[in-house]
Amino acid sequence: MQSKSDGVNGDRRRSRWDAHRARRRTVLVAAAVQALLEHGPTVDMGQVAAAAGVSKPVLYRYFADKAELWLAVGEHVAGLVVEAVTPAVARVGAERELVSETIDAYLSVIDSQPELYRFLVHQSGVPGIPGVIAAASRTISAELARVVGDKLRALGLDAGPAEPWAYGMVGLVQSVGDWWIRHDRPMTRQALTDYLTTLLWQGLDGVRATADLPSLLLKEDKERDRRT
Numbered sequence: 254m255q256s257k258s259d260g261v262n263g264d265r266r267r268s269r270w271d272a273h274r275a276r277r278r279t280v281l282v283a284a285a286v287q288a289l290l291e292h293g294p295t296v297d298m299g300q301v302a303a304a305a306g307v308s309k310p311v312l313y314r315y316f317a318d319k320a321e322l323w324l325a326v327g328e329h330v331a332g333l334v335v336e337a338v339t340p341a342v343a344r345v346g347a348e349r350e351l352v353s354e355t356i357d358a359y360l361s362v363i364d365s366q367p368e369l370y371r372f373l374v375h376q377s378g379v380p381g382i383p384g385v386i387a388a389a390s391r392t393i394s395a396e397l398a399r400v401v402g403d404k405l406r407a408l409g410l411d412a413g414p415a416e417p418w419a420y421g422m423v424g425l426v427q428s429v430g431d432w433w434i435r436h437d438r439p440m441t442r443q444a445l446t447d448y449l450t451t452l453l454w455q456g457l458d459g460v461r462a463t464a465d466l467p468s469l470l471l472k473e474d475k476e477r478d479r480r481t
Contacts, residue, residue, distance in 0.1 A: 278315050281305050282329050285322055290368055294376045298322070324381045327373050331389035334362045339396045348404060353450040355397060356426050360433070360442050367434050374431065390427060394420045422453055 284305035289296045291304070298319055302312045316322040341358035342351065363370045373382055394416075402415035426449060433445055 281315055282325050285326050286369060289372055294372050320379045323377045323379045327382045327385045331385045335389050335392050337362050338393050342396050342400050349454050352453050356449050357446045359426055360430055363430055363434055364442050370434050390423050394423045
């Protein structure tokens, strides 16, 4: 019969092993990125193992196959995007800056390692990557929708459109960012950020004018009634 202390010790050993495994996987993911940047999209598991300073059997202890490894790399990159964008969304006060900072934060991540982005999105062939990217997009969109909704309510406007606007903004920036990377960044990041900010901000700024229009028309009607 197993004593209570044996169970506790077993749990501790499993916890230590889980923590060790997580740290080791992080190191191996970093090595995979290094190997990809060095060898290009044809990189194999042997080259990843060499970059990590381990044998291939050790690598396969942590990743069942190449697809699982690149999925982990994709999750790592998606996490970097979320970590960069969500604080930018949360900390900005002015509405136009909200748009600009969100765009620039996203572009800065894919700009920092364009080869890795191209590989993960277009060349890895790993079925799970689109789902990882979609999950990151949903996280960013939800945070953006919350902030936009708060700002609309502060202006006395309907916050209902906040969620579709947020998803639309994130989708647009992702699509244009993909075009930018695939065409070898034909313009500076700042220029692209400015172009997209102008496009999106003009659309959002028009909400105020449209929201004010009914009240202005009502005021004109009242003045017309007084004159007649």
